[in-house]
Amino acid sequence: MNTFTLDVVTPNGSVYSAKDVELVVLHTETGEMGVMAGHIPTVAALKTGYVKVNKASGTEYLAVSEGFVEVRTDKVTVLVQSAETAEDIDKERAINSKERAEERLHSNRDDVDYRRAERALGRAINRIEVAKFR
Numbered sequence: 051m052n053t054f055t056l057d058v059v060t061p062n063g064s065v066y067s068a069k070d071v072e073l074v075v076l077h078t079e080t081g082e083m084g085v086m087a088g089h090i091p092t093v094a095a096l097k098t099g100y101v102k103v104n105k106a107s108g109t110e111y112l113a114v115s116e117g118f119v120e121v122r123t124d125k126v127t128v129l130v131q132s133a134e135t136a137e138d139i140d141k142e143r144a145i146n147s148k149e150r151a152e153e154r155l156h157s158n159r160d161d162v163d164y165r166r167a168e169r170a171l172g173r174a175i176n177r178i179e180v181a182k183f184r
């Protein structure tokens with residue numbers, strides 16, 4: 051099967067890189083997107099969600115937050131605010147973050163940035179879900 055290179059990059063640097071990817075599944079603003087070698091070049095905005103990476107050796111998952119994907123014929127670059135492989139997720143931290151965001155959302159306080167709390171909640175729930183794949 052034809053393969054391509056996948057790089058997952060954040061402001062803190064590279065989080066994941068593989069040269070032998072057969073299929074990657076991503077969550078764009080307009081829906082799920084599967085990319086195989088030879089895909090038409092494109093750029094799409096990504097939602098917080100999981101990235102599924104299929105290789106001949108097996109399947110891996112990453113949790114990513116908002117950003118972009120650039121698809122070229124032989125290379126896919128995921129450029130996001132944060133990314134962790136399932137193995138690198140600190141589940142305790144995600145659970146604490148989820149509780150903090152939920153408290154903020156239910157607090158009825160004027161000084162709470164609700165959209166920010168909602169995004170933080172989304173990241174935490176996503177990490178908890180992706181941590182199940184390890």
Ligand code: ATP
Nearest residue numbers: 132133134138139140141143144147170173174177
């Ligand atoms: P927290 O409230 O725990 O900081 P957050 O959603 O606000 O969570 P981010 O701003 O998305 O955190 O990420 C900041 C940095 O911390 C990034 O490098 C991200 O990869 C890392 N990170 C955040 N949460 C976790 C986690 N549960 N496990 C591993 N790394 C994490």
